[in-house]
Structures are given as structure tokens and as C-alpha cells.
Amino acid sequence: MSHFTRRSFLKVAGITGAATFTGIGCAPSDSQASNGAHVVVVGGGSGGATAAKYLKQFSPTLRVTLIEPNATYYTCYGSNWVLSGFASMDDIAQTYDSLRDNHGIEVVADRVTAVDAENRRVHLQGGDRVSYDRLIMSPGIDFNYDSVEGISESDAEAIPHAWKAGDQTRLLRDQLEEMPNGGVFVMVAPPNPFRCPPGPYERVSLIAHYFKQHKPRSKIIVLDAKDGFSKQGLFEEGWAEHYGDMIEWRAASEGGLVEAVDVAEKTARADSGFERVKADVMNFIPRQRAGKIVRDAGLVNDEGWVPVNQQTFKTEADANVYVLGDASVAGAMPKSGHSANNQGKIVAAAVVRELSDQEPLNPSSANTCYSLVTPNHGISVAAVYQYKDGAQSGVEGAGGVSPSGASAEFRAREAGYTQGWYNGITADIWG
Template sequence: MKLNRRAFIGTGAAAAAALQAPSVWGAAHGRPKVVVIGGGAGGATAARYLAKDSKGEIDVTLVEPSRQYYTCFFSNLYIGGFRDLSSIAHSYGTLASEYGINVVHDWATGIDRDAKTVTLAGGAVLPYDKLVLSPGIDFVEGAVPGWDLSTQHKMPHAYKAGSQTELLKAQIEAMPEGGRFAMVAPPNPYRCPPGPYERVSMVAHLLKDINPTAKILVVDPKANFSKQALFEEGWAKHYPGMVERIGPDFGGENVSVNADEMTVDIDGVVEKIDVCNVIPAQKAGRICELAGINEGNWAPVDGHTMASRMDESIHVLGDATNQGDMPKSGFSANSQAKVAAMAIRGDLTGSKVFPAKFSNTCWSLIDTDDGVKVGASYQATDEKIAKVDGFVSQTGEDAALRKATYEESLGWYAGITSDMFG
């Protein structure tokens, strides 16, 4: 089925549908309270579905520090010149005005699981009956020697979209003629498995137009990466001789950087570069650690409900989770949010809950109208979210199919952002 805005929203609504039942909460309790932390693909979707489908029976508060949310998905297309930054920016006004969600622009700084309260940086304390955490990612300190958040203005990560994305594009546009762009790619697992390699494609597309003798160096700790054959075919076709990738066999695992000197040290060999995009190893957003629900760097969940395995009153979504076979992506977070919202609504209002099913597709643009995709469907087991079946674009596809794949991604973007923000 060709995916467009209407089809995406309709599919999501069907997956999340649940029959209404009389409320199981007495008047003495008032409306049950759900606090959602994080306003991205997971959190915004969960808040909207909880408010919309409960028809006012649940008091929903969304805590998100940013008044304007920039999607990480499609941010690479801004770098490549295919979109304006404003086209990936979204506000929370509709969630507040049309769905009655209490949107609070502040940082969550603490969670008291015994008292069931969330403390905000501004001093407010929010009680909850159910808590949804969808904080996205933070970076593992020391993952790339020589890089930390204090150097992100010199060597941007641009893996949280917005000002970092603008900075990276401006640096690329200011590169000297014939200069070198370097990317330090992240180890598994990380947000959006094809994301760094779509970014390489978009940087190459931009440079081909404005700086065609420039070179791109990708330093990668992984032996393999998502859609590798498709990207390598595309780079050879569209950007011949521009992209060089150094994997772990040639030192890609042993990398450090010097932001002041603009150098990358690859297994003892120092390379001078002009722009360096450092994408470090990642972990769940810090609020999960503060809540004490992590195992290692990620928060394990029960795939049937997306409830934390540490606390059944807390549901965790998206990039922050240890989610079995599902990749960390915006589509995944949106899919998980509907499962969690249905489970929470069932607990709080007695509405019917259906078995959890999930889906994901990740599109990538390699060059103009050359789109590729990978995806799968999933189901919950007692151990994990398990892959049922999958698909991936093939090398050698004709131009018409690749163009159709790219156009499908545009329909999906319109659909998911409407699904998130109303």
C-alpha cells in the first residue's frame, strides 16, 4: 500500500482504537493524572492519544522544555538543501487548544516513584497516576576522546535537531574549496540506524553543488551499517570519489578528536579536517537514569504495554528504551506511543486493550528523487518486541521506483507530524 498522510493516520488510529467502557475511577479520586515527559514522536503522540481517546476522562500534562520542536527525522534533508528548517519545526499549540493537554515548557529534574511525583526545574511538583517517559537520547561521556558538550559548537553532533543542525550546515557551506568534511559515526545502538549515512549523502549532495572537489571522510566503529549496500551504491553513482569510509578493520574503532586544532586521530594517524560532525555513543535521556529505571544505558520495557520493567506505573517510549528488535526511530516511537496510550487508558478507565503490534519504516534520501527504505512489523513477546517480517529496498532499482519511495516518505512525514501534534 502506498503510504500517504491519510493512510498513515488511518492506520495509526485503527491500531490504537479501543472500545470505551465506564470509568473505574470514583469521583473521590477526581480524574486520573498522566504526566508525559518529552514532546517528540513518542511523547507528543502518547499525550495526544491519551487526551483524544479518553474524551476528557484523563488529565494529561506534557512536559517539554522546547516551545518549538524540530524533528530529527528529515533534518538531514535540510542539510542537503531539500527542505527549509521551518518545515521541520512544530509547536504544541494544537495539543493544548484542541485536546486540552496541559503543556508545560520546563525541564523535569526529578522523579519520586514512591510519592508518584515529578519535580520541574521551575519548582513545580506534578503528581501522577501514570508517568510516560520519552526523553530521547543523551550522549555517553568520553565516548569520543577529545569531544564533549563543551566542544559541540566547534564539532557539532547535530543529532538533536535545531540549532546544531543549522550550525553544521553553516560550517559545511563555509568550507574552503577542496576542503575535508569528517564524520565520526556512532557505535550500536543509536538513534536512527540509517541516519548518519543519509547525512553523508546529503552533505555530498550539498558539496557537489557548492564545492565539488571537497572530500568526505567517515570514521566508523561498526563493521556494517543499515542499508549499507544501498548507500555505497548511491555514493558511487552520485558522488564518485568523494566519500571514503574507514571501518574498524582500519582503525575506525580507535578515534579521538582535537576541536581546537580541527584534527581527527585515527589509530594514531592524524588527519587535518575543515568540518567535523561527531556523533557519539548514546544512552537514554537523563531523566530515565534519575528515575532509576535503566539497565546499563537504556530502559528495559515490557513490550505488551511499554511499561518499565522496574516500575509498572512508568511507561517508556522511543529512543530511550531497550526495545528488543525494534530500531530507535521516530516511526518506532510513534508506534510504541499508541500501544502505551491504549494500555494506560485501559488501566485508568477500564477501556478495552488489544494485543500490542508495532511497525517501523526508515526512509533515506541519497540524491534527488533517489529514496530508499527499510522496515518491519513486530509483535510483543514476554521477552522482547520481536520482529515478524521485514523489507528493504534493493540495489539496482529503477529511477521511477526510487522517486516513488522518496514521495512516499513525504507523505509519511506529513502524516506522522499531524499524528504527533494534531
């Protein structure tokens, strides 16, 4: 992928507002689109909240209900900053006040326990049933511990994953603070596909930043289920520059593929012939799959993800249900907050057009992923996507990746863009 500047990427992707990605200029008029229809959105993360907001943007009299059990949503992107200590949980907290008060979305604080597809309604944990004309689901991820012996979901209090931000983020942060200087932090990184491909490597970067300041004799070992990872060259360049030999990454073929964990001893065992790795703090990020509600609804494939029409994100199993974000099979688009945000707009436009008997659009979309190696050293990758031949495919020559060997000033600018990106996307979703 080619190198790029922020300005050139914005120009290539055409990021000038929602119209670029959803064809808002071609959306039907409100009188055409609503007709008393009710759209229910399940999940208030990056994808679901975006879909709810843009449904109302495209069709203000459409009835939109967002169902989300948590009053505060903590973004996974940005949670690594909390682990490093230069951001707080409040900095990554989002609420639904603006969606309710400024955009007219009905926000229901409850959990969907079942989908009654035949009668077009969802059942809530509190006992209510909510009917829908169209259902949009953005349930995010769940974990599958089955591939590693000795560890289960119940062990997440002792060995946190911190891959759903909130209490798990606080728990891992507390463990890092309690770890002695000279201790060993071990991350077990997941196999593909998983939420936020560069995320584990930003995490070890920023934990190394914390250690360098407060526990400089400490060691980080990454045991990886893969033989490579996103932005690997840029991360390793940054690790060498800032952290020396503090971070050791082990590929799957070189002892990184963990087969068993002893939770009590905080020990990981890889293939036979490799040493057991003992941790003072262990961060086990499990294999991932789509959220439980879509699995229970029978919408997933054998790999645990939801196949969709990638032009509209309508599920293959139910013509009235759309699934977007991390839970969906989205071609070349990665499982990321930026992808989910773009997909939320695509789905909102598709639903509004379908309700007014119009053909779906074929919009362009994009993903940008910024990562921090230190608070002042940023790196990024970006791509543009178009629906083609049944899948979301990368547009050749669009997007790019940060150059290797860049100056400290360049890296500092990208670190600044990282914060700007966070502020912009969260305002677009929840603001």
C-alpha cells in the same frame, strides 16, 4: 528481508489508522477509563506527543499534562534535508498548539528535574511540583563522550553532533557553508545502539549532494565505530551512482574506530597504525544513552537504557512509570521516530486499559524508515513487530527493503514517499 512495494507494505502492516497498532476498538469507554485520573507525559517528541494525543483520543475526559521545555520541537528526521539546503528549519518545526487547542492537553513549558516516585509527582525546574496517577516518559537520548579521548560535551560548539535537531543543525549547516571548496568533511559515526540507524549515512549522502552543487572538489570521510550499517548496500550503490569517489567510508576494523580527537586541530586518530584524519568540518556523533531524567530516576540498566515490559512499555523498576521511544529497550524495534510514534499509541492504550482494570492488548506495530541519497533518490526499509516471548520481535515475511538496481523512476517515487511519510507522521503526532 524481502523487497516490497509501498502498497504491499501498507497491506502487510495494516496501516489504516490508530486501531491497527493499539487496538482502539478494544479500548475502554471514557467513563470506565478516566475516573479522575491524571497522566503526566514528560517529553514532547515523537513518542511523548503521540502518547499524550492518543490518551485523549482513547479517553477524552482523562486529564493529560504534557511537560516539554521547548515551545518548538525540531524533528531529527528531516534535519539532514536542512544540511543539504533543500529544506529550511521551518520545514522541520513542530509546535504544541494543536495538542493544547484541539485535543485538550495541558501543555507545560518547563523541564522535569526529578521524579518523586514515592509521592507520585515530578519536580519542575521552575519550582512547581505536578502529581500523577501514571507517568509516561519519553526523554530521548543523551550523549556519552567518555569512550573517545580529547572531546567532551563542551566541544559541541566547535565540533557539532547535530543529532538533536535545532541549534546544532544550524551550526553544522553554517560550518558547511563556510567550508572552502576542496575541503574535507569528516563524520565520526557512533556505535550501536543509537537514534536513527540509517541517519548518519543519509547525512553524508545529502551533504555530498550539497558539495556536488557548490563545492565539487570537496571530500567526505566517514570514520565508523561499526563494520556495517543500515541499508549499506543501497547507500553505497547510490554513492557510486551520484558522487563517484567523493565519499569514503572506513569500517571500524579498517581505521574507522576513533580513539581520540584533537578539537583545536579538528583531527581524529584511530587505532595505532592508521593515519590521523584532518577535517575542515568535523561532525562527531557520540555514543548514546537514555536521557538524563530517567538516568537520574534510577530507571536505566548498565548500558544506559531503560528496561521495560515490551508489551506495555511499563518500566521494570516502577509500576506507575512507562518509558518509550529512543530511551527504552524495545527488542527488535529500532530507535526511530516511527517506532516512537507506534510505541506512544501502545502506551496510551496500555495506560487507559490499566486505569479501567482491563488486561493489556498485544498489538502489532511497525517501523518504516525512508532515506534520501539525493532529493530525487529515495530508499527505504520497513518491518512489522509483534510482542512474543517477552520482547518486540520482527514478524517473519513482513516488511521489506528497497531493491538494488532499481530505475531512476522507482527511486524518485520513493523520494516522494519520503516527503509524504514525513507529512503524515508529523500530522499524526502534533496535528
